[in-house]
Amino acid sequence: MPQRVTMATVARRAGVSPMTVSNVLKGKQSVSPELRSRVEAAVAETGYRFNATARTLRSGRSGVIGLLAPGSTSPFSYYGMLGGLIAQEARRHGLTLAMESPEPGREAEIGAIERARAMSYDGMIVTPLAMGPEDGPLLPQDFPVVVLGERPAPHGTAHISLPNHAGAFDATTHLLERGARRIALVSGRPGPEENVLTRRADGYREALAAWGPEAGAPVLIEVQELGPQAGREAVRAALAQGRRPDAYLGITDSVALGVMRGLADEGLRVPEDALAMGFDGIPEGEFSIPSLSTIRPDHAWIARRAVDLLLERMGSDAPAQLGGLELTAPHTVLPRESTGR
Template identity: 40%
Template structure:
C-alpha cells in the first residue's frame, strides 16, 4: 500500500503502468504517451506521471515491448579481430551505447574471412539479432547489392560500395593527408607508408595512401612507390618486419607513416633494436589512438578517430533502420578525427 495524494493505493511487487496511472490520477494510455515522449501531453500531466514513476520505482519492460513488436532487443557487432586494440576499444563504446539505448550487444569476430563476413551480413541465417553493425575487410560490392534488405546493417571502416548500405567512418584521405603534412612540417622528406597500397580496390589502405600522395604532391615532392610498403596483416610483427627492411635500404626513409598503431608500435621496437633513435633518426606515426600508444616509449603520435562518436552514430543509424526499414536511401556519416602529436614526432 502506497500513499498517493491523500489516497492509499495497492501496488504490485513490480509496479505496472496501471499502478503509475492510478498514482498520477491519469489513464494508462497517458502514462504510455509520456514514456514514449509523445508531444501532445501537458507539462503538468507529464510532471505528474514522472513523479509517479520515480515514487513507485517503475521500469519500462523493454523485453516485453520488443517481443510484442517481433524483435529480440539484441544487436550484433561483427569485427575482424577482438584482440586488435582498436576493435576492442570500439566494441566497448558500442556496448555502452547499446546499453544506454536499452539493447543487448552480441559480439562476433569474423577474422576478416569473407564467408564469415557474409554470414554476419545475412544475420547468420538466424533470428536472434534485430540488426548488424559490421566492420568488413573482404566483402565485395556485389555482396551488398544482393543482401537481404529486411535485416538492417550498418558498415564501419571498409565500404565496398557507396550508397547501398548505411555507413559510419572517418575521412581516411583527409586524415592521412593531415598526418603526412605533420611529418612534412618537421622537415621529413622520405616518408615511408607501412601498410599502404597503390593498387587494388579502394579499401582503407588505398584511401590512406591516397591522402599521403596528396600531401606529398602538395609539398612539391615526387611520389616514390618504393616507399609504400604493403603488409600481410596489421599486427605488431608486421610493422616490425617492414620497419627493419626499410631502414636497411641504401636510401632509407626519415619517417614512417604506419596505417595503424599496431604497425607503428612494432616499428618502434624494430628501430630500437637496430639502434635508431625516434624521433632523432626517424619520426614514427600511427593511426587509431589505441590506449597503448600513450604509454609506449617514446609515446606515439597518431591519428585519433572519434571512436565514441562512431559508436553513437552506428547504433543510432541501426536502431532507426530497425524502427523503420523503409526510411529512405543509405546514409553515410563522417565522424571527426584529430592528429595527436606525441614524443615519436617531437611532441
Template identity: 40%
Template structure:
C-alpha cells in the first residue's frame, strides 16, 4: 500500500497525504479528516525504513548496563524506556556483566549502524578507555565509574547519600555502625564513594571508623550481604546498626539476622541503598536511600536528544540527580 493509493481514495494529491502522515500543520481540517479516513480504510503503514534512510536515523538507542536482572538496573531501564518512548525512540538493552571486553565492544560501536545513541553504565571502563574509543556515536554515562569525562554524565551524590544514611542511624542513638559493601577493585567507584560518606558521617559525630566493622564484598548480591552479616555477628564486635551499600545486600543481611534471632531494629538497625521494590515488602520493610531513577533516566535521554538534534553544543555536562532517605521499619520499627 502506497501514498498514491491513499491519495486516490481520498481524492487529494500525494503531497497532501504526505503532509498528513508526517504531521504537518498546514492542512485544512476537512482534508485532514478525509485523508485520515482513507489511511484507516486502507490500513496504511508508513515505510519506516525509507524514512530512516532519508533522515539517517534509526529511531533506536541502546542502554548498556552491567546486570539486567539487578532490580536497580531493571527499574532504571523501565524509566529509560518510558522517557525514550516520549520521543518516539525504541530502546535496545544490552548486558555487559561489567567485563572490560564487553564494555569495549559497547563503546567502540559494534552496533553503531543500528543505534543513534547510547546510555552506558560502565564498571570496568574508565576515562582513558572513553578517550580512546573509536566510535563517535552520541553517549551519556550513568553511575560512579567516570566523572568529568569526555561525554555527558548523570549520577547522584553518592557521598552525600551515604552520609545521610549513616547520620540517620547515628541520630537514632546507634554508635557501632557497620558497613557492608566495600570493594578492593580499583574500578569500584560506587563502593569508594559510599565508603567515604560512611566514614565522613562517623567522624562528624566524633566516632572514629572501626575497620573491624567494615566488610568487603566481591559483588552486590543478596548472598554477599548474608555472608558479610553472619561474619560480623561471629566477629565478637556486634554492631548495633548496619549500612549496606545496596538494597540486595541489605535484604541478605536481614535474612542472616533473622536466622540468628537478632531483632531488627531493636538489636540491629539496617539501612540499604537504591529503594528497589523488594525492600518495600521485606519483613521488616527496608529503610533506604532512594535515588530518583526517573530523573536519572529522563535527564540522560534529554542529554542524548540534545546531542542528536544539535541543540546542545556545550559540555560535556555533569548532571546531579536528587536522592532522599526513605525511613521504614528496619530502623524505626512499626511506628
C-alpha cells in the first residue's frame, strides 16, 4: 500500500518545518523565496495535496473570503482592478479571494451573501448596488461582512467609501486652474437617492460655485451607462447639437476614455482643443494617448483596510455586534497629458 503523503513528508523532503510548509501553502509572504522554492519543489515531487476540508474542520475556517462587486470581470472595470489588490492583500494573510459579480437587485445581493456563508466562506467584502441601511437585519448576523462603495451601507456594517465629493471638487478645480471655463460633467443623470453620481455631481457643482461667476454654469452631458462607448456616443451627440465645452469631467475614467475617443472621432484634440479628466485611477488611463488625468483614490489603502476590517470581524464570535464604521479613502489629483496645457 502506498505511504500516505502528509505535510510532514513534504517538510522532511524540503528540509524545513511543517509550519513553513503550511505558510507556503497558505500563500503567506513571510517565507523567503529560497525556502518557498524548496517547498514547492517538494510538493511537486511528493504529489502532496492540501486537504482543505480537514483544515476547515480543525480550525473552523475555510481560508476563503469573497468579493461581491459589479462588473469585476469586465474591461475597464474599477472593481476588477481593486479586486486584484484585495486578492494580493488576502494572500498576505494566507487567504484566497473568490470574486463574483452580482445579479441586479437587492434580493440577489442578499442571496449571494447567504450562499457565501453556506459555502463556508470566512467572510465577504461587498459592493452593493441595491442594498441599503434598512437591510442590515437581513444579513447573517454570524457572518463577517465589510461594505465598499457609494450607497449608504446596511446598518451595523463597516463601510469604506470613495472620496466622491472631495475628489470631484478637486478634479473640477484642477480643470479651472488649467484655464477651463466651460466644464461639462459627462455622467448618468443623478437620481433622488444618494450614490456615486449624486456625490460626484455635488462636488463638481460646488467647485464651480466656489471659483465664482467666471467658472460658468454646470453642464451635464448625459450617458446611459458608465462605460467608454457611452462616453464616446454622448460627446459626439453633444457636438452634433452645437454643445462644445472647453473641458470634460468624466464621472469615471472609463467614461472619460470614451470622451477622448469621441473627440478624436470629430477631429478634436485633447488637450489642445479641450481638456479631459476622469475619476478612479484605473491603469488603462496611464496608457491612453494622451494619458488621462484623473482622481486616484488610494487603492492599496482601500484593499488593506477592507481585509483588516474583515479579519477583525472574522475573529469575533458576534461580528454584527462590533457596530458600524464609516471610512473614506484618501485620494490624490494625478495630472497627465489630457490636462497638460
